[in-house]
Amino acid sequence: MPKRTTLTFTSEDGPRVDSAKLYVYHCKYSGRHAFTIDADLKKMPRRRTDGAYIVDTNEHTIKLYTTDGGLKYIKRQNGAIEKQYRQNLGQLPIAYKSDLTSPLLYILDNAVTTFSNQNARRAGKLLVPPCITRSDKTGLVEMRIELDERSHRCCLSRVTADVVRVHVTGLMAGDAVHEELFDLISKVLNVRLSQLDIRRAKHNRNRIMTVEGLTPEQVFERLREQLKKQSTAREEKRQRRHG
Template sequence: MGPRRTTLSFSSEDAPELEDTHKVFVYYCKYSGKHALTTDCNLNTAPRRRTDHALVIDTTKYTAKLYTTDGGAKFLKRRSGTVERQYRFNIGKLPIGYRTEPEGKYLYIFDDALTTLSVDESGASNNGSGKPPIPPCIVPTPQGGTKVALEIEDRGPRHVILKVSADSVRVQTKNAIQSSGLVEELLDFMRGLLGVRLAQMQLERGETPRNKTLVIDNLAPDIVFQKLAGAVKNFKPKRRY
């Protein structure tokens, strides 16, 4: 098998460059944080495909530039009995989108695969600005505090902040999701990280067991974000030899 290819995909060979005068959206892989797509199509308002709810970009109307590798062709059998071939685009080993024809005009982005903001291990935003904006997962409360959407990765070797994205702050815990000690571990970890008292924090249930909402009293969102982003910057995974 030949080497993997990096894909830089445009709407057409003569597609115009994405200019500053147009609204440009930069999207990152939700799980790795790597730059995946730059386009003038707002995925928040893009139509969805009926078969798998993938977001649809018509590349005859929008410019789309992918920063992905060739994921190969996959065959899927639909409920109608037809077999569909998908030419997939990967970030690492994870597919984030596909076309149904090698040069087809429609680019499909898998549901929940991309996010608009990523803070990487350097602690910097990938949006090109010097100071990263506060992501939507960190919001103020009417009482002058802050709410933070958490996503839990359990059974880790230690508790750390793995990533800050638009959707959530990903936290690794030592306790299992269903463990009675998870809440205590999370609150104690966040207390030390944010420099607050336990009495200032509440942990609320989310849509799934892996999702929680942390409420912090008397601490502004920008300070919370700075501390969380700093924790990502200081986190260095252990090397395996």
């Protein structure tokens, strides 16, 4: 019989294979499986230069699902030039080595997440990512949103552990971005505009949106339904184009 494994989801965003203590990481932007490792990345030491996580492959076992991203030269703030032999998922760099003979592998900061929409349900229960929570102060649901500006249309992009990523057509400095964001989220969640509010987060690209009248589970489920609709529409369009 094949070996069975169980994926779990904790409040610290830690889906892993319980029996072997394996942690599964996905590209934060594409959602593709990046690597599996026998350690929690958050507990790894980090480089001072770029905040990358340092994985000693002599001490930890890691299975990469990446491709050769080639050699890149990075100029640091002190003027030094650093070689990076990169590992990519598609066109996106995930990790690199400074020396191909070194056991040290550097995982780029903010490149991967342990959350995957494919593992959002377990034992019939919807597992809500940490970016969608209920505020202890107000009791309202809060969503951490990351904006990708100057897109050709306003739409949802992806839900990760850290953010709900949204494409917007305008510039983040203008009020028009907030207007189209309100319109999009109102339609996706099927709520009135008066049930939504927004404020800026610490990062310029991020916003915190509050939702009145829904639970975190309802918010996440409706976001997932919209992403499925968009995926189906893209596939149908592709089939018509090649049919």
